[in-house]
Amino acid sequence: xxxxxxxxxxxxxxxxxxxxxxxxxxxxxxxxxxxxxxxxxxxxxxxxxxxxxxxxxxxxxxxxxxxxxxxxxxxxxxxxxxxxxxxxxxxxxxxxxxxxxxxxxxxxxxxxxxxxxxxxxxxxxxxxxxxxxxxxxxxxxxxxxxxxxxxxxxxxxxxxxxxxxx
Amino acid sequence: xxxxxxxxxxxxxxxxxxxxxxxxxxxxxxxxxxxxxxxxxxxxxxxxxxxxxxxxxxxxxxxxxxxxxxxxxxxxxxxxxxxxxxxxxxxxxxxxxxxxxxxxxxxxxxxxxxxxxxxxxxxxxxxxxxxxxxxxxxxxxxxxxxxxxxxxxxxxxxxxxxxxxxxxxxxxxxxxxxxxxxxxxxxxxxxxxxxxxxxxxxxxxxxxxxxxxxxxxxxxxxxxxxxxxxxxxxxxxxxxxxxxxxxxxxxxxxxxxxxxxxxxxxxxxxxxxxxxxxxxxxxxxxxxxxxxxxxxxxxxxxxxxxxxxxxxxxxxxxxxxxxxxxxxxxxxxxxxxxxxxxxxxxxxxxxx
Ligand SMILES: [Zn+2]
Ligand SMILES: [Zn+2]
Numbered sequence: 001x002x003x004x005x006x007x008x009x010x011x012x013x014x015x016x017x018x019x020x021x022x023x024x025x026x027x028x029x030x031x032x033x034x035x036x037x038x039x040x041x042x043x044x045x046x047x048x049x050x051x052x053x054x055x056x057x058x059x060x061x062x063x064x065x066x067x068x069x070x071x072x073x074x075x076x077x078x079x080x081x082x083x084x085x086x087x088x089x090x091x092x093x094x095x096x097x098x099x100x101x102x103x104x105x106x107x108x109x110x111x112x113x114x115x116x117x118x119x120x121x122x123x124x125x126x127x128x129x130x131x132x133x134x135x136x137x138x139x140x141x142x143x144x145x146x147x148x149x150x151x152x153x154x155x156x157x158x159x160x161x162x163x164x165x166x
Numbered sequence: 167x168x169x170x171x172x173x174x175x176x177x178x179x180x181x182x183x184x185x186x187x188x189x190x191x192x193x194x195x196x197x198x199x200x201x202x203x204x205x206x207x208x209x210x211x212x213x214x215x216x217x218x219x220x221x222x223x224x225x226x227x228x229x230x231x232x233x234x235x236x237x238x239x240x241x242x243x244x245x246x247x248x249x250x251x252x253x254x255x256x257x258x259x260x261x262x263x264x265x266x267x268x269x270x271x272x273x274x275x276x277x278x279x280x281x282x283x284x285x286x287x288x289x290x291x292x293x294x295x296x297x298x299x300x301x302x303x304x305x306x307x308x309x310x311x312x313x314x315x316x317x318x319x320x321x322x323x324x325x326x327x328x329x330x331x332x333x334x335x336x337x338x339x340x341x342x343x344x345x346x347x348x349x350x351x352x353x354x355x356x357x358x359x360x361x362x363x364x365x366x367x368x369x370x371x372x373x374x375x376x377x378x379x380x381x382x383x384x385x386x387x388x389x390x391x392x393x394x395x396x397x398x399x400x401x402x403x404x405x406x407x408x409x410x411x412x413x414x415x416x417x418x419x420x421x422x423x424x425x426x427x428x429x430x431x432x433x434x435x436x437x438x439x440x441x442x443x444x445x446x447x448x449x450x451x452x453x454x455x456x457x458x459x460x461x462x463x464x465x466x467x468x469x470x471x472x473x474x475x476x477x478x479x480x481x482x483x484x485x486x487x488x489x490x491x492x493x494x495x496x497x498x499x500x501x502x503x504x505x506x507x508x509x510x511x512x513x514x515x516x517x518x
Contacts, residue, residue, distance in 0.1 A: 090322075113324055116397045117310075
């Protein structure tokens with residue numbers, strides 16, 4: 001069973017151990033699988049950050065970097081964040097992007113993108129990028145790279161997406 | 167204007183007016199915001215914290231957010247004053263208890279308040295009586311824009327407003343509606359509200375928010391999802407679906423009590439009135455519990471000689487810090503309970 005995604009039977013790249021009612025349950029998903037977000041939501045509907053973090057142990061090799069990774073701007077490590085549930089600065093969302101993605105999806109019914117209010121200064125006087133990058137295409141490419149387990153390419157695409165998003 | 171001036175007036179949240187005010191006490195929206203380029207609060211040392219507090223204070227005072235705006239440096243305030251602000255729902259308990267440089271800004275009408283350097287750099291709040299969420303959103307969004315002009319909030323295109331805790335990221339919005347649900351409590355149907363709320367990923371909390379008991383049958387219903395939804399849609403769900411349904415459910419329970427269990431209802435209501443007019447020692451919890459039944463009775467026309475405005479006033483002025491402020495003296499627990507009972511008897515008319 002290990003190796004197949006719970007949702008779509010594609011090769012699983014994310015292996016999760018969830019502690020549920022005192023019992024350990026192992027689950028396997030491909031990255032970005034809609035089933036992952038759905039299951040995460042069903043698991044618990046009132047989820048303070050500490051429970052989100054402690055009950056949800058991420059085992060995927062690529063998903064958690066060595067405990068030593070820290071933010072250059074504020075010095076926080078992932079381990080420290082897991083303890084307090086509080087980030088140290090705005091850059092942490094980029095530094096720990098992959099780790100945070102799962103936490104964020106679980107807290108927000110699977111959502112990964114802001115669709116609400118944009119600060120007026122951004123909306124009006126926003127700097128128009130020289131080259132219009134097709135974000136949707138980049139995201140599709142990223143999904144493909146992950147599916148193919150081409151993590152080097154995936155990392156590059158992530159950087160491109162981040163740049164385009166500003 | 168000083169902090170102590172607030173007690174002389176009824177707080178916005180208990181004004182007891184506005185749409186659906188028999189059930190909906192108040193509507194609140196808060197936005198979590200952080201100043202771009204500055205570390206979040208947990209990673210600020212004391213000196214940087216003090217600098218940032220000053221920078222935000224100046225920005226707030228320069229923004230002309232309301233005709234009158236009070237800013238209080240909470241390190242310079244006494245505990246009783248901070249507790250007053252908690253009881254008026256203007257600051258959180260952790261913000262009152264902290265010892266770090268931090269502040270609060272409050273508009274003269276108490277509709278706008280801004281906690282400075284709480285969990286996020288700014289926690290902007292708009293609080294209005296009754297069900298007034300659209301009005302609250304319009305108001306808070308304008309405050310947000312003015313402050314963003316000078317402070318430039320941390321924002322990413324993908325994740326929206328960046329907050330200290332990822333559970334608030336995106337819109338950074340929390341919509342909370344305070345409801346008075348005594349009939350659902352009496353009929354036991356309140357459990358159904360909890361279950362429905364849980365299914366909708368809403369939080370239900372007590373009178374003073376996170377981790378507090380639902381004293382006096384007051385319940386705060388609020389959203390938890392802040393990412394992937396537009397603010398107006400989150401608000402519209404509350405405004406048009408969630409709150410009207412709970413209100414209707416409570417009204418149904420009230421009608422059932424009134425028509426089918428009249429003696430049970432009258433017994434609860436008049437026992438409460440009797441106790442409040444006779445008791446010689448009262449805790450703040452007991453007062454809330456009894457006032458809740460009196461309020462229900464007044465709303466249903468079962469007690470005619472107690473004014474709803476007076477009940478609302480008592481809800482606030484019998485709270486620990488308000489009571490001491492109103493009476494103009496500091497009191498330990500036991501003398502405070504005696505003074506509380508005395509104050510209530512005086513206001514409601516003593517039984518003897
Ligand atoms: Zn899958
Ligand atoms: Zn950082």
